[in-house]
Amino acid sequence: MHTDLPSNDFSALFEALESDPDSYLRGEKAIFASAVGRSFYQQLLPSGSVTLGWSSWSVQWLSRTPALIPDQVQIAYSHDASACAAFARQAAEDWHAFLLHRADELKPGGQLVVLSMARTATAGCHFELSPGIAVVNTRRSAPKAAVFTPADMKAVTG
Numbered sequence: 001m002h003t004d005l006p007s008n009d010f011s012a013l014f015e016a017l018e019s020d021p022d023s024y025l026r027g028e029k030a031i032f033a034s035a036v037g038r039s040f041y042q043q044l045l046p047s048g049s050v051t052l053g054w055s056s057w058s059v060q061w062l063s064r065t066p067a068l069i070p071d072q073v074q075i076a077y078s079h080d081a082s083a084c085a086a087f088a089r090q091a092a093e094d095w096h097a098f099l100l101h102r103a104d105e106l107k108p109g110g111q112l113v114v115l116s117m118a119r120t121a122t123a124g125c126h127f128e129l130s131p132g133i134a135v136v137n138t139r140r141s142a143p144k145a146a147v148f149t150p151a152d153m154k155a156v157t158g
């Protein structure tokens with residue numbers, strides 16, 4: 001099951017799945033690719049139906065633009081404290097909503113891997129491309145994410 005915003009051109013995806021030599025559908029008659037066109041800040045799939053989820057390089061897009069950025073194009077490079085705080089608040093709110101919906105969708109013991117950019121511990125608005133994140137607790141009351149560093153990732157992927 002693939003998901004993206006309703007405005008996404010899903011035909012490019014299905015074309016690639018059909019014709020790419022590395023497609024997971026190649027030679028497989030019993031795999032049925034499908035797609036949901038809805039924001040991942042809402043529930044996407046039936047509760048308790050997902051064993052393994054994957055999200056790569058997408059959750060850095062917030063649900064809305066919370067403020068104008070007066071000094072830069074991207075918030076990651078801004079030195080405007082008010083804009084930085086507004087984006088940080090929105091990011092925290094969106095991340096919480098994202099986790100709650102994924103927690104609903106995952107089966108007990110199911111797992112979700114999220115690859116995204118993360119803010120460095122030191123600088124207010126400054127981002128670096130880094131961790132993979134896995135949801136380890138799928139209880140809706142308190143979903144939690146464990147964060148893996150690039151070194152952890154390397155140890156797993158070799």
Ligand SMILES: C[S@@+](CC[C@H](N)C(=O)[O-])C[C@H]1O[C@@H](n2cnc3c(N)ncnc32)[C@H](O)[C@@H]1O
Nearest residue numbers: 003004005008038039040041055056057058061
């Ligand atoms: C850089 S692409 C990553 C695509 C793919 N996951 C990959 O790793 O190649 C980011 C995708 O996130 C989608 N996206 C952004 N905001 C979204 C949202 N709120 N809900 C669902 N998809 C979203 C965009 O439409 C875009 O297709």
